[in-house]
Amino acid sequence: MKNYIVRGTDSSRQFRFFGANTTELVNVATAHHGTSPVVSAALGRTMTGTLMMGAMFKNDSDRVCVMIKGDGPIQGITVEADAKGNVKGYPHQAIVDIPKKENGKLDVSGAIGNAVMTVIKDIGMREPYTGQVPMLSGEIAEDFSLYFADSEQTNTAVILGVLIDRDYSIKQAGGIIIQVLPDATDEAITQIEERLKTFTSLTSYMDEGKSIEDIIKMLLGDDIDIMDTMEARFKCDCSKEQMERALISLGKQELTDIVNDDQEDLELVCHFCSTKYEFDKKDLKEILDEL
Numbered sequence: 001m002k003n004y005i006v007r008g009t010d011s012s013r014q015f016r017f018f019g020a021n022t023t024e025l026v027n028v029a030t031a032h033h034g035t036s037p038v039v040s041a042a043l044g045r046t047m048t049g050t051l052m053m054g055a056m057f058k059n060d061s062d063r064v065c066v067m068i069k070g071d072g073p074i075q076g077i078t079v080e081a082d083a084k085g086n087v088k089g090y091p092h093q094a095i096v097d098i099p100k101k102e103n104g105k106l107d108v109s110g111a112i113g114n115a116v117m118t119v120i121k122d123i124g125m126r127e128p129y130t131g132q133v134p135m136l137s138g139e140i141a142e143d144f145s146l147y148f149a150d151s152e153q154t155n156t157a158v159i160l161g162v163l164i165d166r167d168y169s170i171k172q173a174g175g176i177i178i179q180v181l182p183d184a185t186d187e188a189i190t191q192i193e194e195r196l197k198t199f200t201s202l203t204s205y206m207d208e209g210k211s212i213e214d215i216i217k218m219l220l221g222d223d224i225d226i227m228d229t230m231e232a233r234f235k236c237d238c239s240k241e242q243m244e245r246a247l248i249s250l251g252k253q254e255l256t257d258i259v260n261d262d263q264e265d266l267e268l269v270c271h272f273c274s275t276k277y278e279f280d281k282k283d284l285k286e287i288l289d290e291l
Helices: 023-035 037-055 107-110 141-151 186-197 201-207 212-221 242-248 253-260 281-290
Strands: 004-010 015-021 063-070 077-080 086-091 116-122 129-135 156-164 170-180 224-231 266-269 276-279
Touching: 004 212, 015 037, 015 141, 023 037, 023 086, 023 170, 037 063, 037 077, 037 086, 037 107, 037 141, 037 156, 037 170, 116 141, 129 141, 141 156, 141 170, 156 201, 170 201, 170 212, 186 212, 201 212, 212 224, 242 266, 242 276, 242 281, 253 281, 276 281
Parallel strands: none
Antiparallel strands: 004 015, 004 224, 015 170, 063 077, 063 116, 077 086, 116 129, 156 170, 266 276
């Protein structure tokens, strides 16, 4: 499996981890949206982080949505994932051209600007759970860590990376989440913190040929217990039927105005995958008759 999520613990059960190789699915998403490099990096990081959050769920029907809204040129990012390794997402602006940082890296935080991250979890309760944090970093990984600490009271290290190739395709993409369990000792936590200080770049290690599991062992030690591995994929569940429901939700009067308009056809486009759905006058009249 080229794209996968792995989860487990260290052998002493002091930490649990989630890791994901998302290179191909981020490639698919960025190709759908025609993103510029800095947007590809921001979208890929958000998709990978959200995908691993989905892997934390117990029920297949559970879903999570992460929304970023900021005053930078990207304006926002929306990503949804489920417990089965499916993820979809889109940027509010696909093309952003801003200078790189002084170190030559893409300025993701500058593209996002001052922002807020909202996490909505639908886990079968009467109302979805919603948590919200200000994005103090804008580099996304640190902001996921802040969300876990602030909204879920869990000490969490989040590592996310997207490496853009010369042709603007995705060369490497992935992520790791490490969470402290109740029995973790101060000594073990300090050891992880020291290893994180010397950790360079996730995608650089991936580009050297190291697997996500190899990189997790660099942080937690060689003796880890992998509990589950599942395939990950970009998957949008849009359909023409969903688009029809969206048209119905406009109401009778607005639909009547659309039917009476001189325009022959109506085209609706899915935000998540850019698939286009055509509705001609006959389709629109049939939907109107149902109302």
